[in-house]
Structures are given as structure tokens and as C-alpha cells.
Amino acid sequence: MTKAGQGAAVPAERGGRAPNRREDVIRAAAELIGERGFDGTSMRDIARAVGMLPGSLYYHFASKEELFLALHEHAVARYHAALDAALEGLRDPWDRLEAAVRAHLRELLGSRNLLAIVRPDAAGGDPAVAARVRAERDAYDQRIRDLVAALPLAPGVDRGLFRLMLLGALNWTPVWFREGRRTPDEIAAAFVAMLRAGAE
Amino acid sequence: MTKAGQGAAVPAERGGRAPNRREDVIRAAAELIGERGFDGTSMRDIARAVGMLPGSLYYHFASKEELFLALHEHAVARYHAALDAALEGLRDPWDRLEAAVRAHLRELLGSRNLLAIVRPDAAGGDPAVAARVRAERDAYDQRIRDLVAALPLAPGVDRGLFRLMLLGALNWTPVWFREGRRTPDEIAAAFVAMLRAGAE
Amino acid sequence: MTKAGQGAAVPAERGGRAPNRREDVIRAAAELIGERGFDGTSMRDIARAVGMLPGSLYYHFASKEELFLALHEHAVARYHAALDAALEGLRDPWDRLEAAVRAHLRELLGSRNLLAIVRPDAAGGDPAVAARVRAERDAYDQRIRDLVAALPLAPGVDRGLFRLMLLGALNWTPVWFREGRRTPDEIAAAFVAMLRAGAE
């Protein structure tokens, strides 16, 4: 009975109180780590943000790394979901790529900067963490790879570098993006257009 | 020849004693911070790397931030120098851009990963540091801007996004680059080619 | 009786476990700072005196200054309480003054030298601390002022300087006082007598 009963999906003893404190922690951690980085965010900070004492976090997560991993999973899941939604119903390969780029950029530049979470070296130097992070990230990368594979590119184009260039350009945007000038959607369209013009 | 004459009985193995301890510190710090990040590198680590006691560092630098700033200046100066050398004698705008990209990538992927140093948010969250870092970085950016301004691009192309896409793609390379597969020069050539094909 | 019941299997030697670690810290700090001054007392010293690790102090107090402030409050409260007790039931203004002086001197010279704590410049140079210290001290001063205001003094006497002379003489006593010669009470009586003879 450590985590959840096996009958109901959620502890619902008295009508739905305390709706998943664990999720609250993840959300708070996402926000803080997104803003100040993994090293720049202490367990104290996270605890304070959800109104807990630092020690209490350890009921939910065995360590800071574990918390980070949960958070990373959470974040990557959002990317996947955004991608699912964006692709739905689209057939044309270039349309699909642009939709994907748009979804990625919205996620990356919207509300919080998730870049700090998604970078492979995010959680200190722990190699075990890095491996799991990479694994999750790779699954997402694979979907982009598939999207690129479906493009009708000229024979000489290296699809690997095509993808890496695009993703690099995207993932670097949080460094220079300022609210108010170009929208994420405009940037997405322009990036895809630039690549498309030359590669087709 | 600053200090010791050559006749005196001084340890003169490699041409004068302790010619530039300060530089040693910067070099060691560059290496460590490049690998493990600013937060992940302690003053103790740096001191150990140069064979000093932690407190001794403070003879040379007033604070960790100050050391970082010196290091940043140092790193940016290298980029400028590499750019100078790369551009020398080239006239054609596209040749110049590709040479610049090649120089940038060599610096970024060669010997040490200087990305961690050159990122605007590198030194913790100190805003004063961030400002000085940004200023130095902007001067370099301006040179790339000039290079892009000189390109004969099609009327519709947004030169700003063109530059940001290119720089983003470049600066993200340390995330995925593995020694042994593609060389920095190959990557540089491919990136420029992809952009050129569509933008001309 | 705040925490542990009396039936449970807990170390209950002196009536409950660790009833007030915070108070222990304050007491130890009072002793040490009273003897060696604020700067002369390290957090390590205080921690060692209460059998804690240095870092553990920070569970109870956010900083050395905060600890000092708590300690100061504590000390001033003792002075107030001593004054309350001393004044109780006395009507004659000179009797009241002498009782107050006696109480003050007993506190100041008894057990520990609290002078170092009560001096306005005690806690390093932090102005925020100095302000709070002064505020607490002023409330005590006001009570002495009231005592002096009630005295039937000759018209020409400056009651302000009267009070400052008396308090100065009192607060300087720790500098010269040696156990064994005059008692605090004798000193108190003599000081008041000297002032009274001339001022009435």
C-alpha cells in the first residue's frame, strides 16, 4: 500500500482531498528548476514552494535526482502530448514538420522555460541520471527523426545534420527569445521555411 | 623578463619563475567550468587543479564571479582571435561566413567545451555578471551580424532569424557532438550549405 | 509537557526530551558572547557548547545576527523582570531608584557579564541589528527615565544628565568589578547615595 490502492485510481477517501501532493511537488520543481537550473534550486526552495518542510519531500521522492527524473518524465510527456495533438490529421510531410516545430517551440517558450530540464546534462553530473534522461529524450528525438525521414529532400542532403540543425536552432531559442517581438509560431514558420527552401 | 634577471640564482627552468599564475588559474577554471559548469565547480576544485590553497585564489580574483568574468573575457577573446584569423584575406561573403562558422565550431568543440562559459546564464544568477557577460557576447554577435548583412540573400529572408538559427544550431552542437564521427569542419560546411541553398 | 507523554518509552530523565533546544542555544550563546564578545565567539563555539554541529544551529536561527537578536531580547527581558520584581511594593521615589539600581547591578555583575550583549554596538556593525537592539534598549531606558522623573530633585538639576551619569557609572562597572571586594548591592547603595546627597 505504499503508493496507491489497486482498486480506485486515486485516494478518494473523503471526496478528493489532497489531490496528489506529488504532482504539486513536480509542478513546483519544474517551475523553479526551469528558472534557476538544477543546481540553483534547492530542496528547501521546492519544499517552500509547495508549503512543505524539506524533509517531507523525501516521503515522495527518494532523492533530488529521483525528483528530477520524475519531473523530466513529466516534461517529456508534455512534449509528446503536444506533438500528438499537433500532428493529428496532418498528412503532408512538411506540414507535419512545421506543426511539430510549432508545438515544440510553444512548449519551450511558453509559460516556463523547460530547456533547463530537457538538457541532457541538467541534473548535476550523475551518470545514472544522465542515462535515463538521455533515454527519454531519445524517444522524442526519434519522432523528429521520423518526421524528417518522411520529407522529400534532395538526394545530397544529410538528414541527420538537417535534424540536428533544426533542433539546435530550436533549443537555443530560450537564450535569445524575448516576449513581445516574434511569436513562437512565427519563428517556427521561418525556421522551417528557411530549411525547406534549400533542401527540397 | 619582467622579474628575474638571467644571471641570478633563481629557478629558471622554463624561462623565469611563475610567469603568470593568474593565467594558470584561468586556464584551470576554464577547463573545469567547461566540463562541470559554474555551480558544479568549486573554488577548492580550481585551487587543487593549479596546486594552490583555496584562499590563495583570492589573491588573484576578488570572488568566484570575478574569476568567471576574467575567464569569460579570455574565452571571448579567443573567439575573436579565431574569427580574425579565419576571415583574413577572404572577400566572398559566403566564404567569409563559412570560415567564421568553421572557426566558431572549432573553438567550441575543440580541446575544451567552452559552451558552459559562453552561455549568458553561466555564472549563477548574479545579474551584474550576466550584464557584463552579455556585453562581451554582444560584441561577438555583432561581427556575425555584419557577416550576415553582407550576404546576397533573397528579399524575403529575415536576416535576424537567419543569424539566430545559424548560431543556435552551432551553439547546440556540444550537446550532441561525439568525437570521431563528423569533424567540426564538415558540420560547418553542411550547416552553411543548407542555409545557403534556400536563402540565396 | 509539550511533546512526549509520560507513558511512552522515551528518555524522560528530566521531564521530557529536549524541551527547548532553542533556549539552550541562547543560554550558551549568552555565556560565550558575554565573555568573549560577538566577534570573538564563533558559531562553532556556540554549537560545541550545546553539543550540536555548527550547521544545526541554523535550524533554530537564520543567522548569527538573528541568534544575537534573540539573545538580546532574552537578556533585556531578564532586566525588565528584575526591575519588576525590585520595584514591587515600593512607593518612595528614592527607594525605588535604589532598588532599580540594585537590580540592574545584580543582573550585570551576577553570573554572567551581560554587558557585551547589551551594548548598542555589540553585534558587529550591522545597522539593522543595531536598530533593533537600540529599540529594545530604549524601552528599558524609558523606565529608568520615569524613575528619575519621579525624584524630588532641586530645580537646577538636569535630569537627563543625572540619568546618563548614573547609567554610565553602572554600565561601566563590569570593567573594574572584582568578585570579593564590594558587593553589587553596596555599590548600588553608594552610587545612589552620592547622587542623592547633592541633588536633593
Add this chain to the structure above:
Amino acid sequence: MTKAGQGAAVPAERGGRAPNRREDVIRAAAELIGERGFDGTSMRDIARAVGMLPGSLYYHFASKEELFLALHEHAVARYHAALDAALEGLRDPWDRLEAAVRAHLRELLGSRNLLAIVRPDAAGGDPAVAARVRAERDAYDQRIRDLVAALPLAPGVDRGLFRLMLLGALNWTPVWFREGRRTPDEIAAAFVAMLRAGAE
């Protein structure tokens, strides 16, 4: 030849250059320690104030304590000199006491607060220092004692407590004195008057 030749009073080799750097150091130290206390003043601070490097101070003084001792001697000498000047030509015992008090207070409240220097516990906890400080201070005290001994006091008055009360009141003045209200001379007159009225 460590200190000075025995013929001339001062090193005057080439007409009086570098006129006693040692004195400069003492003066700067007096100022700083007077303001921020012994612990609150670092050798660095003192060196900076005289435009030297910290290590250079050790040419003049073997240690911080030694410097303090020199400074203390210097300060006490000023008190003695002020006392000499104040007493000159005065015969009446009360006049002499008041003049002495005036001189003391002017020294104490004028230019810099020398209290921090003259307190017996000033230089950290070093007992050797404390002893020498006390010795110098005692010589000064003795002169006050003599002044008090000469007063025509009523038989019952304890001359020891008389002196301690007066000196305590005086030495505490830096704690409450504010420029602009009462002058040192007014305070001196009032203090002596209050004591005289009752003791004669």
C-alpha cells in the same frame, strides 16, 4: 640601528622624506579601530588606509597585537598630555578635577572615539596584551586617583567609588553622545557639579 640613530632625534638623511611611516600606520589604525573595534578592523583595512600592502605592515609591527599596543601607548600618551595641559597653573582641587574631566571628555568625544582603544578588553582576548594595556591605563588612573585624593570630601565618602563612578560615567559617554546637543565641556561641568554638591 633598528629604530633611530642616537645622535639626531629623527632620521634626516636627505632633508626629511618619508616622515615616519610608522606614525601614519598608528594614526590610521587609531581611526579605524576607534570606529569599528579591534576585531572589526583587519590588517588589510589598515594597510589600505595608509596605502600599503598588508604584508608591508609587518615591517613596522611584528603583529596586530603589537600594533595595537603601540597605538594604545600613543592614545594614552595623548590623554596624559591633555591632562598635563589642563592642570597647568590650577591650584584649587575642584578646579583641577573639573579641568581633568573636561580634558578627558574632549579627548574621548573629539575627533575619534578612542574608547574602543582604551577599554581593557580591547585587543581580542590575548592576556599578555591585556596586561600591558592595564598597566598603561593604571598609570593614568593613578593621576585621577591623586586628583580625587586632594579633594576636601566629607568623611563618609568612599573616594574609590567616587572615582569609579566618575570615570564610568565619563567612559560611557561615547555610547550616548550625539554631536550638537550638549558640548563635552557642559557635560564635564555638570558631572563634576553633581558629584561635588553631594560630596563636599
Add this chain to the structure above:
DNA sequence: AATGAATGAGCCTTCATTCAT
């Protein structure tokens, strides 16, 4: 008479974590 470079000890503080309750 002073500098430049460093030492070694110590300082205040922060951190991830533990564990009895």
C-alpha cells in the same frame, strides 16, 4: 622599506539527507 604571492586556519552558511514521532 615594501611588494607579490601565497599559506593555513577558521568563518558563516547552505545543502541533501535522515529518522523518530
Add this chain to the structure above:
DNA sequence: TATGAATGAAGGCTCATTCAT
């Protein structure tokens, strides 16, 4: 589910001092 109290290690930094030059 969480709290209260603490641990142990480490972090950035300051300090008095030394010593060859």
C-alpha cells in the same frame, strides 16, 4: 503524510601572517 530536529560535508570567503625578492 508529514514534522522537527539534526547531521556531515562542502561552499565561498577572510584573516593574520610569512618570506623571497
